[in-house]
Amino acid sequence: MALDIIAALVYGIITIIGGIIGYINASSNISLVSASICGLLLIFAAFARLQGQTWGLTLAAIVTAVLLVVFAFRLAKTRKFMPAGLMTILGMLTLAVMIHQFMALRR
Template sequence: MDYPVIVTAIFGAFVVFGGVIGYVKAASKASLIAGSITGGLLLLSAFLIARGITAGAILGIVVSLVLLSQFGPSLLKKFKVMPNLLIVVLGFITVGTLAFSFFQ
């Protein structure tokens, strides 16, 4: 079983879904666009990793770190489970999994 692919794909799906929810609940086009782009990049990363392309792991790590840099400070200011805590936890899991598999 290829854990990096699964973890990255789950994170990507959650990010896309979060962008759609942000649009539905708050009519936030920015949330929809950002969620679609970053989630799509994470899904692309999972696809590339599954194909054995090293750039997929690098892309996944970079996108995850970007999301962590956006949602981490927001979580520290205002502790909200959705979406801040979910993105931070899944982001750390994804970065750890990808970094571990990249250096193995």
């Protein structure tokens, strides 16, 4: 299994778990809904990549980039590491893996 598939799966699962924790701690419905949608899109993209579909990598990279921007803005606003800082760092790592895979596919 390629590293980009694992990265998308793990980031998707962590995103869903984070949305559930946000809902439990702050009764935030928007956290639960948005995290579930983004997490499920990442998992769906990973399974598409697992089936050999290159568009899965594009979908995963777009969702990851959107999450990265959202969490980076939240980190700048709140200055709290949890959850914004952690998700920003994980998003950067995930996106770096995906960009590396894009480059490998272009060769």
